[in-house]
Amino acid sequence: MTAAHTVRPTRDQVLKNLVIANRVLAAYEVVDGWGHVSARDPDDADSFIMSAVRAPALVRERDLVAIRVGDGEPPAQIKASVERHIHAGIYRSRKDVTAVVHCHAEALIPFGVAGVPLRPLAHTDAFLIDGCPIWEIRAATYRDTMLVDTAELGDSLAATLAQAPIALMRGHGATIVGASIHEAVYRAIYARHAALVDLAGRSLGTVRYLSTDEARSAADSTVKTFDRTWELWSTQHGATSL
Amino acid sequence: MTAAHTVRPTRDQVLKNLVIANRVLAAYEVVDGWGHVSARDPDDADSFIMSAVRAPALVRERDLVAIRVGDGEPPAQIKASVERHIHAGIYRSRKDVTAVVHCHAEALIPFGVAGVPLRPLAHTDAFLIDGCPIWEIRAATYRDTMLVDTAELGDSLAATLAQAPIALMRGHGATIVGASIHEAVYRAIYARHAALVDLAGRSLGTVRYLSTDEARSAADSTVKTFDRTWELWSTQHGATSL
Amino acid sequence: MTAAHTVRPTRDQVLKNLVIANRVLAAYEVVDGWGHVSARDPDDADSFIMSAVRAPALVRERDLVAIRVGDGEPPAQIKASVERHIHAGIYRSRKDVTAVVHCHAEALIPFGVAGVPLRPLAHTDAFLIDGCPIWEIRAATYRDTMLVDTAELGDSLAATLAQAPIALMRGHGATIVGASIHEAVYRAIYARHAALVDLAGRSLGTVRYLSTDEARSAADSTVKTFDRTWELWSTQHGATSL
């Protein structure tokens, strides 16, 4: 049996799933007025699709635009988020990545500013075993900016991310990647889960994180249930009424 | 007068109550994309009923399947959760148990990973006086897994649970039992309550837990009100629209 | 001008306001499956009105029953909460009290078990300046119970409450009183507010509580706005659909 999320989706399915993903991430407080989720174009690996400038909860299929991986540029006349360079930089360096979430989740920012990487305390968050680097924009630019608004900054973020599933961005938020939209959304929601569990655990005493072996085993088993979480999230929060 | 929850239910009532229980537990954030609640089959004590692979908030009566207590196996051709062995193991060892909840509640995981058993601070949580052991899967298996996916692991969890109402599972979640669906759901919701109250209490100073005598008295009186809490929860969250 | 809440209500208004109060307190998580709010009968000062055994969110006008202040007994054949003795005890000792809320609010229990009385950090919570004693049931009875299920225990709680607006009950919850239903509901909601603000304030450092003079002045001004908060709460949460 092949799970739905492992079948290579058509472009039409990607468009529909991106709209659902925007709404699900908003419902789970991963994104707010900002934040975005993108997917590599299944018909053109040198292009990715994300929404134009619009709050995720309000994104409709007609708000989606294709952007070039090579330089992060949208079609002429199209308004696109300056932070498309986050996505373009990662798609350039990570051939395995098919979807990217960028967010300012309130639960993740404290870890970035305190210099504390997320680590897995529960099997649902096991993917964190593959790393959670913290990107420092000051290491990448002399300009006084917090935004990833150039191809160079996108490359710098991607270099810090390396092969990890998530990078925290000091003073800004986080960027999460996946081999599918299902996986990127899953990881974004459970990165938030890991942060909340860790904060509470620390107030009780010394916590025991998953071992590397435990985490790799658990990560394998959660991947097999992406159809279940996606069915829940899309049923409860994915509807577009606009 | 006999309270409804103390009358032995028919199989049809068990099926309906399992659907309600799934939705109530989701509404109270005891379960999320995973987690499950089962009940012993009133017509066959060697069998228990739980949902197939589906997020609890979406479970319908037609998703329920009967599984053998003896070996945890479902009928041929039926897809069942690998973690059915949690339920089977407990039904084998605890004749008094009629319902089991397994969950990854965000509020409970910190206690398991910090090695801090839940204890009752309020009379609503008095059932915790009968113990809250923490199960360590490493003590039971050499395999690098976090899942209770064999009959042996189910037996190990049941051995740690012993006569307690709840066992925390390090790095995973918790399993809660009851003499009825009403009781298992009650205990799952109030285990979460106990965890949140304890976290806040510790930040204020030294807390006073219920004494054993106080807790036993209070546990007796809360059992008498299961009809009231069930009426509330099933009215507010039990509806199936699918 | 006379504010609506200061006009002596008719019995019919009291019944309607009690139903609204039940639903508002449930919406603000002051009460859950248990808890109750009562009012002195405007036509009979030796009687008070509260719901029979039913979760507050589900209470309807026909669930309300009159109970004698003198001995806490309901009419023959009527099922009433064992904890009616909380209310009866207070109505016996406090002629100024017209309404009583009893609750197990998750936000208040930590203060009772840690032995930390609530104090006002904000002018909305200024009524706390008149005291927040913590009642210890062990000081009142040799029985191993947590419930106020006798007239003697009701008198003991009332003696600890004395002239205060609220008493915390160790291991149990809290009881809040007022000169009107509006005031008792207000104080119950803002006792919870005070608890949450205090918990957060302590984690930042040393906090400055209102002085006695500041609090008395602020308490006088909040009383003048009970019509405003009641309009909000009853509009948003008071509807009965049952």
Next chain:
Amino acid sequence: MTAAHTVRPTRDQVLKNLVIANRVLAAYEVVDGWGHVSARDPDDADSFIMSAVRAPALVRERDLVAIRVGDGEPPAQIKASVERHIHAGIYRSRKDVTAVVHCHAEALIPFGVAGVPLRPLAHTDAFLIDGCPIWEIRAATYRDTMLVDTAELGDSLAATLAQAPIALMRGHGATIVGASIHEAVYRAIYARHAALVDLAGRSLGTVRYLSTDEARSAADSTVKTFDRTWELWSTQHGATSL
């Protein structure tokens, strides 16, 4: 291209946006039964518009009244909040201010009573770099009051605010200003965000705040996105059904 929030609105637009702002601030728990948002009258710079005495979530366009900046007085016969003097004092001293929010947000009070000014940990909260003074009413009056109920107290608060975007008010709440309704609402919602992020960050360790240069750059970029956040908030929470 000119963003909508930078175009000088008509008086009719101001009235509509004030109603929306009231509901949005209530949905984000910035305001509760009290709190208010005002705007300078675009047709009369010596006058500002705010709701009469009514909970923000219930405010309708017909509840709005014009008040004189000079002395904080409403038209004859009109009932107005005593705290209109907060707004009048600020409009007198800050010609750049077009909108003012006053609130008792539960998330902000702990910082005021602990004497801890808010500082930006994330680029969304960068406006805080321009200061977050804490106003002490005791420094301004000999009366035992917590309310800003005279023109003199309004002037005192405005003097403490000086050129900052927000002032915390010890034992009371906060007042936030902006060059537009969009900006004042944005800052009020993200002051709350900054407070919650800071509380969590402190429990993890030493946090790194934005540098002055980072914050000024980030504040400039968030101003450019006020249309996006306003579209989200007004679509989700701005509807008037009353």
